Amino acid sequence: MVEQFLRENKQLVDRQLPLYVEHLDAPEIIKQAMIYSLKAGGKRIRPLLLLATLKAFGKEVELGLPVACAIEMIHTYSLIHDDLPSMDNDDLRRGKPTNHKVFGEAMAILAGDGLLTYSFQVIAEMDHQDVTPEIKIKLISELAKAAGPEGMVAGQVADMQGEGKQLSLDELEYIHQNKTGRMLQYSIIAGAILAGASEQQIRQLSQFAYHLGLAFQIRDDILDIEGTEEKIGKPVGSDIENKKVTYPSLLTLDGAKEKLAYHIEEAKRYLRETQIADDVLHYICDLIATRDH
């Protein structure tokens, strides 16, 4: 049941995302560039977290699909810009040429700008009787905070500034909490806002998401040591080779595994406190703790 929910809704998001761009009245080439990266795959973990949160409150998936897609547009824009030559200078992402390798640097920058801007339009134009202007404004305000200079952009800046330096655990957590954590957290909070959760439930789900996000990142670091290239889609051991500060490098591998277990436990504890029907969210916790890619 849970697997089916995740599989079917991943397909739904996969189908819906390019449709949002195809109907735009814009030059063909920028639409192609935007769609190229939207279609480049990925686990769609953010949209699924939003839809799973809705489900936990007994709400229909349709209620959250536009926001789920808007979140994936923001995530996609951040990958396009991160991959640019002046940033991480990556030629491949998930085994495919990065956006600027196919469309050129200028178009890649504009495709990112376009996806970022359009994501706010998608939320503003939502057409569902349960989504009031008050709810839309809350969704937009929280999204801008999570993605902007106090969130994801701050994390990216801190990550750049930390390159080649020995970081403390606090500094490492600041980077992850902002660079990836804030948008994971937003995905869950957006689901809760749409579902009409109480302020207390939103606070609890925020805490749940905070721990889930850190667990996600720690597992990533562990996989770089214990994973297989075939499964994770990039060479194993690249963090060590690049002298990157990671949870295992700061805490040892066993220490990192303990930390992972701690954050998963904390996440589950906050999830129980919300007293929602959380089968999918609970399952996603376990998935993140044990994933092999």
Added chain:
Amino acid sequence: MVEQFLRENKQLVDRQLPLYVEHLDAPEIIKQAMIYSLKAGGKRIRPLLLLATLKAFGKEVELGLPVACAIEMIHTYSLIHDDLPSMDNDDLRRGKPTNHKVFGEAMAILAGDGLLTYSFQVIAEMDHQDVTPEIKIKLISELAKAAGPEGMVAGQVADMQGEGKQLSLDELEYIHQNKTGRMLQYSIIAGAILAGASEQQIRQLSQFAYHLGLAFQIRDDILDIEGTEEKIGKPVGSDIENKKVTYPSLLTLDGAKEKLAYHIEEAKRYLRETQIADDVLHYICDLIATRDH
């Protein structure tokens, strides 16, 4: 009176813009990069158009200041990204080193991303009793359309694609109407939305803004021939040197002047039709028609 309105409100916007960024909980360096370009000056024509529209409806400037600043943030982000090496590769803007020359390319990209994202937050968080969530959503939706892949981003793409090609008048107008026109138009429409203008007035003001925006661009092209480097802040004749398609190159200098006069007349006609107290907007029309920088 009109000059005083423009001067005082330009100062107000100049003062307010950096304050929005200073209080952000973000790494110092990204705040510096954002503020650097926000403070780099310019005529603040977009904020002033918004505030002048409010005034024409008898509304207070305070009602529109956050949206005026949000618009200038979007304009500033677009300049930072346009100046990047992979785009126009400009070292100077208004006589000062461009953002990436001071902060590096990666930080310039992030400063642009940060300003773009934050502009939506500024509107969503507006705190004025007359600004309902309905009005905010309308402002955000129209802003995303004007700035995004169906607006300013489309214009930038078309401009890039047109480089080195002989363009028709229609193609040239498509570029200008999207690259600069849409955000000028939005500035006026946002003022009208905030002021509670009727649908008919918004349509008329849209037309006013359409013609004003084209007039602005034609005057720009004429200044590149007739202006002085001292006044316009860049070498005269650079369009001809760069073989850029302009209104004078397509229509002759006299033809471009005729076209300018036509759009100014049309703009004024639509402005009269709205029957608002339009002294500042009328003055801005004349200013745009005759400006020497």
